[in-house]
Amino acid sequence: MTEDFDRHNTKMAKKKAARDKIMATKTEEKGLIIIHTGKGKGKSSSAFGMIFRCIAHKMPCAVVQFIKGGMNTGERDLIEQNFGELCEFHTMGEGFTWETQDRSRDIEMAQAAWAKAKELILDDSRRMVLLDEINIALRYDYLDVAEVRDWLLANKPPMTHVVLTGRNARDELIEIADLVTEMELVKHPFRSGVKAQAGVEF
Numbered sequence: 001m002t003e004d005f006d007r008h009n010t011k012m013a014k015k016k017a018a019r020d021k022i023m024a025t026k027t028e029e030k031g032l033i034i035i036h037t038g039k040g041k042g043k044s045s046s047a048f049g050m051i052f053r054c055i056a057h058k059m060p061c062a063v064v065q066f067i068k069g070g071m072n073t074g075e076r077d078l079i080e081q082n083f084g085e086l087c088e089f090h091t092m093g094e095g096f097t098w099e100t101q102d103r104s105r106d107i108e109m110a111q112a113a114w115a116k117a118k119e120l121i122l123d124d125s126r127r128m129v130l131l132d133e134i135n136i137a138l139r140y141d142y143l144d145v146a147e148v149r150d151w152l153l154a155n156k157p158p159m160t161h162v163v164l165t166g167r168n169a170r171d172e173l174i175e176i177a178d179l180v181t182e183m184e185l186v187k188h189p190f191r192s193g194v195k196a197q198a199g200v201e202f
Contacts, residue, residue, distance in 0.1 A: 029159075030158060030159065030178075031156060031157060031158055031159045031160040031161050031162070032161045032162075032177075032178040032179055033152060033156070033161075033162050033164070033173075033176060033177045033178050033179075034047075034050075034161060034162070034163045034164070034177065034178065034179045034180075034181075035135075035163075035164050035165075035169050035173060035174060035177045035179070035180045035181070036163065036164070036165045036166075036181050036183065037135060037165070037166065037167060037168065037169035037174075037180070037181070037182055037183070038167065038181075038182035038183035038184055038185070039167060039183070039184070039185040040182075040183030040184045040185040040186070041183065041185070041188060041201075042183050043165040043166065043167075043183055044075075044132050044133070044165050046181070046183075047130050047132065047163045047165050048063075048075045048130070050128060050130070050161075050163060051063060051075075051079075051087060051128060051130055054086075054087070054127050054128045055079075055083050055086050055087055057127075058086065059086070059126075059127035059128065060086055060087070060125055060126045060127060061086065061087045061088075061126055061127055061128040061129065061130070062087060062088040062089070062090070062120040062126055062128075062129045062130070063075075063076075063079070063087065063088070063089045063090065063129075063130045063132060064090045064092060064113050064116055064117045064120065064129070064130070064131055064132065064134075065090065065091045065092060065093055065113075065132045065133060066092060066093050066109075066110055066113045066114075066131065066132060066133045066134045066136065066137045066166075067093040067132075067133035067136050067137065067166075068091065068093055068132065068133060069091045069092065069093040071202060072202075073202040074198065074199065074202060076089055076091065088120065090113070090116050090120075092109055092110075092112055092113035092116060093106075093109055093110075093113065093133070103140075106137075106140070106142055107142045110137040110142035110143050111142070111143070113134075113137070114134075114137075114143055114148070117129065117131050117134075118151065118155070121152075121155070121156055121157070121160060121162060122155060122157070124157035124159065124160060126160060127159070127160065127161060128160070128161040128162075128163065129160065129161070129162050129163070130163045130165070131162065131163065131164045131165070132165050132166075133165055133166040134148075134164050134165070134166060135164060135165060135166025135167060135168055135169045135170070135173075136166040136167065136168075137166075138166075138169075138170050138173075139166070139167070139168045139170070145170045145172050145173065146172065148173070149172045149173055149176055152176065153176060164177075
């Protein structure tokens with residue numbers, strides 16, 4: 001048993017030395033373009049985790065929701081009631097497209113949300129801006145993906161993180177992103193007849 005522990009400790013010491021050597025080369029700091037996409041659950045939840053980290057570090061941040069809007073969510077209630085001075089929250093959408101059933105109105109609201117997003121991103125005092133479900137707006141061509149890509153490349157302040165969530169992220173944005181995570185669906189309770197529940201989905 002002692003020999004197993006000694007072997008393990010030696011292995012971990014070598015691993016730590018190799019890891020420390022790699023970490024010593026990582027010296028750059030920059031504002032990232034981050035994408036959470038895929039069919040699996042957790043895209044917005046993960047992004048809100050980043051927003052709460054910013055809040056915990058007293059870093060000003062902001063959220064723009066492009067689609068959600070027809071219901072209260074725990075994230076919005078918590079931020080608006082307790083952290084409004086650190087995080088601006090703008091719910092610009094009016095619900096999912098199958099609920100609104102008004103394409104012209106959806107386009108109008110998405111354009112207004114993008115205008116607000118640009119205003120928030122340009123203020124370089126903000127460390128992070130979350131564009132929640134913008135990928136959905138782009139998927140349905142409510143926004144021009146080339147315009148969004150080009151604007152981010154030309155105007156995003158160097159130290160500002162921008163997080164874009166939603167299924168079906170466009171290739172044009174994946175190409176310019178620094179960090180892309182695809183959530184993979186393995187199982188979901190909805191398929192077994194379980195409805196969306198507070199504390200899990202909203």
